[in-house]
Amino acid sequence: xxxxxxxxxxxxxxxxxxxxxxxxxxxxxxxxxxxxxxxxxxxxxxxxxxxxxxxxxxxxxxxxxxxxxxxxxxxxxxxxxxxxxxxxxxxxxxxxxxxxxxxxxxxxxxxxxxxxxxxxxxxxxxxxxxxxxxxxxxxxxxxxxxxxxxxxxxxxxxxxxxxxxxxxxxxxxxxxxxxxxxxxxxxxxxxxxxxxxxxxxxxxxxxxxxxxxxxxxxxxxxxxxxxxxxxxxxxxxxxxxxxxxxxxxxxxxxxxxx
Amino acid sequence: xxxxxxxxxxxxxxxxxxxxxxxxxxxxxxxxxxxxxxxxxxxxxxxxxxxxxxxxxxxxxxxxxxxxxxxxxxxxxxxxxxxxxxxxxxxxxxxxxxxxxxxxxxxxxxxxxxxxxxxxxxxxxxxxxxxxxxxxxxxxxxxxxxxxxxxxxxxxxxxxxxxxxxxxxxxxxxxxxxxxxxxxxxxxxxxxxxxxxxxxxxxxxxxxxxxxxxxxxxxxxxxxxxxxxxxxxxxxxxxxxxxxxxxxxxxxxxxxxx
DNA sequence: TAATAAATGTCGTTT
DNA sequence: AAACGACGTTTATTA
Numbered sequence: 390x391x392x393x394x395x396x397x398x399x400x401x402x403x404x405x406x407x408x409x410x411x412x413x414x415x416x417x418x419x420x421x422x423x424x425x426x427x428x429x430x431x432x433x434x435x436x437x438x439x440x441x442x443x444x445x446x447x448x449x450x451x452x453x454x455x456x457x458x459x460x461x462x463x464x465x466x467x468x469x470x471x472x473x474x475x476x477x478x479x480x481x482x483x484x485x486x487x488x489x490x491x492x493x494x495x496x497x498x499x500x501x502x503x504x505x506x507x508x509x510x511x512x513x514x515x516x517x518x519x520x521x522x523x524x525x526x527x528x529x530x531x532x533x534x535x536x537x538x539x540x541x542x543x544x545x546x547x548x549x550x551x552x553x554x555x556x557x558x559x560x561x562x563x564x565x566x567x568x569x570x571x572x573x574x575x576x577x578x579x580x581x582x583x584x585x586x587x588x589x590x591x592x593x594x595x596x597x598x599x600x601x602x603x604x605x606x607x608x609x610x611x612x613x614x615x616x617x618x619x620x621x622x623x624x625x626x627x628x629x630x631x632x633x634x635x636x637x638x639x640x641x642x643x644x645x646x647x
Numbered sequence: 648x649x650x651x652x653x654x655x656x657x658x659x660x661x662x663x664x665x666x667x668x669x670x671x672x673x674x675x676x677x678x679x680x681x682x683x684x685x686x687x688x689x690x691x692x693x694x695x696x697x698x699x700x701x702x703x704x705x706x707x708x709x710x711x712x713x714x715x716x717x718x719x720x721x722x723x724x725x726x727x728x729x730x731x732x733x734x735x736x737x738x739x740x741x742x743x744x745x746x747x748x749x750x751x752x753x754x755x756x757x758x759x760x761x762x763x764x765x766x767x768x769x770x771x772x773x774x775x776x777x778x779x780x781x782x783x784x785x786x787x788x789x790x791x792x793x794x795x796x797x798x799x800x801x802x803x804x805x806x807x808x809x810x811x812x813x814x815x816x817x818x819x820x821x822x823x824x825x826x827x828x829x830x831x832x833x834x835x836x837x838x839x840x841x842x843x844x845x846x847x848x849x850x851x852x853x854x855x856x857x858x859x860x861x862x863x864x865x866x867x868x869x870x871x872x873x874x875x876x877x878x879x880x881x882x883x884x885x886x887x888x889x890x891x892x893x894x895x896x897x898x899x900x901x902x903x904x905x
Numbered sequence: 906t907a908a909t910a911a912a913t914g915t916c917g918t919t920t
Numbered sequence: 921a922a923a924c925g926a927c928g929t930t931t932a933t934t935a
Binding site: 395397399419421423427433434435436437438439440441442443444446448449450452454456457458459460461464466467468469503504506508510511512513514515516517518519520521572573627628631 | 653655657677679681685691692693694695696697698699700701702704706707708710712714715716717718719722724725726727761762764766768769770771772773774775776777778779830831885889
């Protein structure tokens with residue numbers, strides 16, 4: 390007997406919804422519910438969401454999302470690894486999503502359904518994210534003049550006491566250069582992080598040590614701090630790095646943005 | 648003429664989907680799409696997602712989510728404030744979500760639809776998040792013995808140079824006590840934050856100043872730092888604070904977790 | 906397993 | 921508008 394792959398129920402009864410969702414759980418399908426519900430969560434914090442109309446997604450990996458008709462973020466959720474239970478009580482359909490190890494419980498109580506849909510979604514495609522911090526690193530190694538003329542990097546990600554240094558090298562005067570890369574406009578935290586690394590090297594090095602913060606921008610508040618610590622800033626955007634790396638960008642970025 | 652509030656199309660044609668989604672935009676509805684698509688994003692970073700079956704949510708506030716059948720987080724998204732466009736090209740339906748100011752573009756290219764559903768979701772309900780850091784603050788003010796016997800708090804959120812101090816008071820010996828509250832197990836960052844505040848007060852105060860980090864736990868690495876700085880730690884969980892505040896918990900937490 | 910840093914972080918608040 | 925810190929942050933990486 391062949392089970393129909395997808396199932397879409399418009400305005401289902403409580404019983405129809407129950408059967409569809411329960412089957413969806415046991416068959417590890419992706420479940421989409423639109424309806425009126427209230428939501429309780431207890432775990433690291435606790436929350437209560439009064440009744441309203443929402444979109445709920447239950448995924449085969451055990452993740453769960455409750456989305457209101459606004460905001461990027463779900464109002465309530467569970468990360469992958471949660472277990473689903475469903476029951477009917479007092480004419481409400483209750484979906485319980487819990488992670489036993491973390492002692493976190495999410496309960497969604499429905500009193501009305503606009504839609505219950507069960508899908509066997511197939512998605513094994515690759516996802517490519519370009520121009521991350523690592524990409525910026527690689528771009529600098531490939532084209533050191535992004536930092537300054539004469540820069541000679543000789544190491545990636547050298548481990549020192551407080552953590553990892555993104556790039557180390559020497560300038561044309563043979564001074565040591567310590568580089569901290571950020572892909573976002575950076576603030577005081579990044580400056581302080583760089584300072585820690587530089588100080589660590591100054592202890593061991595007799596030659597001059599320069600610290601350069603490489604990022605697309607520097608927050609105003611951090612500029613004074615940077616200067617007072619004798620550190621330097623070099624503007625470099627992930628987009629520029631992407632360009633250097635000649636990522637397989639069939640379309641030009643400018644075309645795409647139109 | 649009354650426009651039907653909700654619309655559910657199962658396996659719609661490209662043209663049917665186009666009309667439904669376009670109307671959904673203009674009527675500021677919540678839009679749910681399940682289908683096969685690929686996704687491109689260019690903005691702060693850039694990404695490419697090859698073809699696969701996904702769930703897409705487009706909300707009236709301009710936020711957009713692309714969800715694969717796994718993971719808590721959307722694979723691609725736009726925060727609220729984005730604008731939607733739709734067009735048909737080469738037998739593909741292309742939904743474009745962009746924020747001009749931030750120069751961020753998300754494009755979803757569909758070649759097949761399992762479901763297109765348009766909802767006028769009503770959700771004005773309140774959302775209550777309990778046992779936050781603020782709640783812990785209030786609990787300490789209400790029951791100072793949570794810190795230690797004889798503690799007398801006299802201020803919440805006093806502004807000092809580096810930021811805000813959660814609670815200030817005096818102990819039974821009339822020493823000043825500076826409290827930093829964290830709702831999670833805390834690390835070195837929290838210890839250093841507390842130290843900054845304590846140092847700020849030591850400059851101005853002639854009497855002894857004690858710094859207490861209040862949190863449900865202290866990371867192992869931070870214990871040495873705390874001790875070396877002469878600071879103290881007091882274990883206190885948000886759950887305990889919730890209890891003190893007698894949050895309207897009709898059900899007992901233990902019942903709920905069952 | 907625990908700690909640490911990154912994120913297209915997002916989101917609120919304050920300057 | 922910019923900056924700063926919190927978040928049920930989540931997630932990946934490394935010790």
